[in-house]
Amino acid sequence: METLTAAQASQTKKRPKKTKTNKRSFLKDLIQQKYLYLMSIPFVIWLFVFNYYPIWGWTMAFQNYKPARTFGEQEWVGFDNFVRLFHDDQFYLVLRNTLAMSGMGLVAGLIFPILFAVLLNEVKSMPFKRITQTISYLPHFVSWVVVAGIVTSLLSLDGIVNDILMWLHLIDEPIQIMAKEHWFWGVVTGSDIWKETGWNAIIYLAAITGIDKELYEAARVDGAGRFRQIWNITLPGIRSTIMVLFVMNIGHLLATGYEKQMLLGNDLVSDYSQVLDLYALDYGIKIAHFSYGTAISMFTSVVSILLLFTANGLFKKFAKESIM
Amino acid sequence: MKLRSTQSLSLLTLSGVLLLSACSSNNNNDEAAGNSASEAPSTSSASASADSGAMDTTPITFSFFGADASPNWNNMQDEIGKVITEKTGVTINAEYDIASGGGENKIALMAASGQYPDIIFAKGELGKLVDAGAIIDLTDLIDKYAPNLKKLIGENTNRLKYSLDDQSIYSIPTNGGVDQQYFDATGGFEVQLRVLEELGYPEIKTVQDFENVLKEYVAKHPTTDGQPTIPLLLNADDWKSMITVTNPAFIATGAPDDGEYYVDPTTYEAKLHYKRPEEREYFKWLNHMYNEGLLDKDTFVQKDDQYQAKIASGRVLGLISQEWEYGNAENALKAAGKHEYTYGHFPVTLNDQYQDHELVSAGIDFSGISITTANKDPIRTIKFLDWLASDEGQVLLNWGIEGVHYNVENGKRVIPADVLDKKVNDNSNFMKTTGIGLYTTFSMHYGDGVQDSTGNYYTTNFPDQIIASYSDAEKAALKGYNATTWKDLWPTDLPVKEWGALYNMQAPTDGDYQVIYQKTQDIIRKSIPKAILAKPEEFDKTYDQFLADLDKAGAEKMESIYTGLVKNRVKLFTGKDIQ
Numbered sequence: 001m002e003t004l005t006a007a008q009a010s011q012t013k014k015r016p017k018k019t020k021t022n023k024r025s026f027l028k029d030l031i032q033q034k035y036l037y038l039m040s041i042p043f044v045i046w047l048f049v050f051n052y053y054p055i056w057g058w059t060m061a062f063q064n065y066k067p068a069r070t071f072g073e074q075e076w077v078g079f080d081n082f083v084r085l086f087h088d089d090q091f092y093l094v095l096r097n098t099l100a101m102s103g104m105g106l107v108a109g110l111i112f113p114i115l116f117a118v119l120l121n122e123v124k125s126m127p128f129k130r131i132t133q134t135i136s137y138l139p140h141f142v143s144w145v146v147v148a149g150i151v152t153s154l155l156s157l158d159g160i161v162n163d164i165l166m167w168l169h170l171i172d173e174p175i176q177i178m179a180k181e182h183w184f185w186g187v188v189t190g191s192d193i194w195k196e197t198g199w200n201a202i203i204y205l206a207a208i209t210g211i212d213k214e215l216y217e218a219a220r221v222d223g224a225g226r227f228r229q230i231w232n233i234t235l236p237g238i239r240s241t242i243m244v245l246f247v248m249n250i251g252h253l254l255a256t257g258y259e260k261q262m263l264l265g266n267d268l269v270s271d272y273s274q275v276l277d278l279y280a281l282d283y284g285i286k287i288a289h290f291s292y293g294t295a296i297s298m299f300t301s302v303v304s305i306l307l308l309f310t311a312n313g314l315f316k317k318f319a320k321e322s323i324m
Numbered sequence: 325m326k327l328r329s330t331q332s333l334s335l336l337t338l339s340g341v342l343l344l345s346a347c348s349s350n351n352n353n354d355e356a357a358g359n360s361a362s363e364a365p366s367t368s369s370a371s372a373s374a375d376s377g378a379m380d381t382t383p384i385t386f387s388f389f390g391a392d393a394s395p396n397w398n399n400m401q402d403e404i405g406k407v408i409t410e411k412t413g414v415t416i417n418a419e420y421d422i423a424s425g426g427g428e429n430k431i432a433l434m435a436a437s438g439q440y441p442d443i444i445f446a447k448g449e450l451g452k453l454v455d456a457g458a459i460i461d462l463t464d465l466i467d468k469y470a471p472n473l474k475k476l477i478g479e480n481t482n483r484l485k486y487s488l489d490d491q492s493i494y495s496i497p498t499n500g501g502v503d504q505q506y507f508d509a510t511g512g513f514e515v516q517l518r519v520l521e522e523l524g525y526p527e528i529k530t531v532q533d534f535e536n537v538l539k540e541y542v543a544k545h546p547t548t549d550g551q552p553t554i555p556l557l558l559n560a561d562d563w564k565s566m567i568t569v570t571n572p573a574f575i576a577t578g579a580p581d582d583g584e585y586y587v588d589p590t591t592y593e594a595k596l597h598y599k600r601p602e603e604r605e606y607f608k609w610l611n612h613m614y615n616e617g618l619l620d621k622d623t624f625v626q627k628d629d630q631y632q633a634k635i636a637s638g639r640v641l642g643l644i645s646q647e648w649e650y651g652n653a654e655n656a657l658k659a660a661g662k663h664e665y666t667y668g669h670f671p672v673t674l675n676d677q678y679q680d681h682e683l684v685s686a687g688i689d690f691s692g693i694s695i696t697t698a699n700k701d702p703i704r705t706i707k708f709l710d711w712l713a714s715d716e717g718q719v720l721l722n723w724g725i726e727g728v729h730y731n732v733e734n735g736k737r738v739i740p741a742d743v744l745d746k747k748v749n750d751n752s753n754f755m756k757t758t759g760i761g762l763y764t765t766f767s768m769h770y771g772d773g774v775q776d777s778t779g780n781y782y783t784t785n786f787p788d789q790i791i792a793s794y795s796d797a798e799k800a801a802l803k804g805y806n807a808t809t810w811k812d813l814w815p816t817d818l819p820v821k822e823w824g825a826l827y828n829m830q831a832p833t834d835g836d837y838q839v840i841y842q843k844t845q846d847i848i849r850k851s852i853p854k855a856i857l858a859k860p861e862e863f864d865k866t867y868d869q870f871l872a873d874l875d876k877a878g879a880e881k882m883e884s885i886y887t888g889l890v891k892n893r894v895k896l897f898t899g900k901d902i903q
Binding site: 066067068090148149152153156157176178179266267268270271274282283285286287288289290 | 428429432433435437438455456458560624626630833838841843846850852857
């Protein structure tokens with residue numbers, strides 16, 4: 001107890017001193033590295049113009065925005081647009097779909113690439129490894145339009161999936177998979193896995209290469225088998241990479257775009273395929289209700305930032321690591 | 325966030341484009357108005373009633389945006405374009421929307437940014453620009469500077485006015501021909517020519533006839549070229565579901581096309597056409613077709629390309645669509661010489677009570693071309709548009725240059741065989757080099773079947789030529805029905821609609837209307853397929869639920885707003901007093 005307070009006291013004593021030195025050294029650094037700072041100015045401006053200046057447009061969310069009027073003439077409506085948004089049943093429907101699909105994508109996008117990278121790392125034949133890696137990330141470059149076409153054909157009544165299921169006698173007659181609304185989230189996640197696993201595995205493969213080979217040798221000397229080595233060396237070795245990617249992806253939970261859903265979806269599954277971005281497009285820009293569209297995307301941005309900070313805070317607390 | 329940055333990027337691109345175009349200006353409208361006012365007297369001796377002969381031909385460039393794609397646009401470097409520039413001094417710097425865009429997003433961004441082209445063909449998005457105050461009133465300009473346009477408009481001035489409350493003329497209707505006569509029908513229900521021939525040209529008037537024909541043929545020929553024959557195929561991919569799934573419901577029950585609405589011709593009450601009891605019967609019939617196994621099981625799942633591929637394989641016996649909708653697939657069949665797999669058109673109705681109203685005339689009521697507040701010389705612009713609408717202009721745009729694209733023989737305009745061959749078989753290259761067909765959106769013009777003072781048709785579409793374009797198989801089928809064109813099977817002499825074509829009427833962007841409309845659209849899109857795919861005994865329950873959902877979303881409020889608009893429109897168009 002005593003030692004603890006003593007330690008705390010010493011810490012508080014130290015702190016102001018520390019910040020002072022920090023400040024002084026920052027000024028010193030600034031003068032010393034003035035050219036570096038000068039060189040970064042254009043990019044700071046670029047960031048400001050493209051990422052911060054547009055935030056000014058959020059004011060539209062609190063107006064009944066009319067294109068013809070100047071800023072001073074706009075009618076201010078306070079939180080009306082948000083009230084409307086939170087009273088719309090459809091909003092909760094699209095929010096549910098967005099969260100469900102990105103949640104599934106988040107989990108699958110974590111497990112499959114890691115699994116794939118670890119397994120590929122265990123392959124001894126170099127040519128096979130290279131060829132597999134190249135083939136597996138190629139789908140990343142195929143546009144969603146084409147992927148949607150392939151998936152729809154594969155899952156159609158006379159598609160290969162139904163053929164295999166029939167052949168295995170698992171089903172009596174072909175199933176119209178794309179018409180089953182409860183399966184839609186699965187179809188989206190599945191196609192996402194097919195398209196992105198190889199590409200996302202690259203970063204984990206790179207992280208694995210960075211692990212000290214001596215660790216494996218030492219483990220082998222100690223009699224660790226393959227699975228032991230994976231569990232005790234490979235996975236802990238790429239832990240921080242996994243963490244960083246996971247936290248960053250949580251920040252993107254609500255902003256997943258709508259290409260997949262729009263291209264794979266059809267009228268029969270629309271209750272499960274509509275997502276936030278599509279909703280903002282349909283009920284905002286398309287019908288010239290700019291303020292409402294702005295309110296929706298403002299909501300998305302704010303929630304995304306909150307998610308990111310929460311996730312990061314939790315990791316900081318429990319895993320003692322942080323990306324910020 | 326993502327949406328916002330995409331939007332600002334597009335805005336930036338858009339403004340970049342506008343800045344680059346020589347014509348976009350930093351003058352504001354006041355200056356433009358001042359300009360034109362002071363210019364009017366000073367433009368040479370041209371009096372107010374100036375004929376096009378005394379036109380100012382100093383070079384000028386107008387920027388333009390078109391809401392329909394125009395893939396063959398050649399920056400006026402085509403043969404006609406050069407003549408237009410030579411005669412009027414005008415160069416058009418055009419930008420078009422891509423694919424089936426319709427200008428929706430692009431024009432919404434224009435309205436939000438205030439960056440407009442000089443001239444715009446805005447189609448259904450005109451309302452957004454008018455509400456943004458971007459479009460100038462053309463009434464006085466037409467009156468003073470456009471004798472040819474005045475002649476074309478004739479007594480229809482009221483039909484050009486925007487609304488009862490705002491009687492300005494914001495656009496010159498160019499997306500259709502004045503006094504157009506239909507020489508052929510390309511809609512209705514379609515049946516493959518081989519089916520007609522084998523069954524001995526049976527009568528096809530009701531959906532029951534249509535069903536029997538398909539059923540009989542598929543029983544005889546369950547496969548086509550080794551693949552299963554598909555009796556009936558529809559396309560439900562995005563907006564095309566309107567064309568092949570929902571619009572036929574009113575076509576088959578004798579109502580004219582008023583977009584998503586049906587208007588009672590006596591009370592002018594507008595309601596969503598799905599609420600008509602006879603249309604419920606039509607969807608019930610589709611439900612029956614599905615449960616009988618006649619309607620293709622992939623109908624509501626497949627994408628447009630899969631639909632077209634099925635038609636191009638020749639195994640689809642029947643369609644319910646418009647020729648332009650499946651035209652690409654049919655052209656593939658024609659190119660492969662499989663003319664017996666192409667389609668004939670029939671005005672099929674739910675039962676004998678109804679008449680197909682597809683060919684009813686809506687009078688002059690088309691989307692058209694508008695001048696924006698960014699235009700610094702509206703007088704020059706209206707004179708240019710007027711020149712295009714002159715006899716000289718119309719003949720140039722439709723026929724081309726005399727001695728090059730057509731000859732006059734014994735007072736008749738004739739297209740030489742080699743030119744015609746290029747026009748029919750290599751149309752996109754033909755358009756690109758000659759420019760014929762590229763400029764119709766710019767000019768108000770007469771439709772097919774109207775003759776000029778020399779007794780020649782203004783356009784190049786007339787009966788002889790249409791019959792000449794039929795294949796032998798098609799001619800044989802028509803002979804089987806004692807007809808020369810498919811149009812002969814359609815009823816004629818239907819009364820002109822008093823309210824024009826409602827899909828051209830701009831609804832207010834303010835208030836709840838648009839939101840409710842969008843909601844009902846979402847409900848329609850998902851409920852109609854559900855009703856069609858339901859078990860027969862569950863159809864009524866599903867359809868009742870659909871109608872209840874519509875009202876829950878506020879359909880009644882939307883319909884009453886729309887009824888008000890329709891009544892105002894009839895008042896405006898006809899001068900009748902309606903309560």
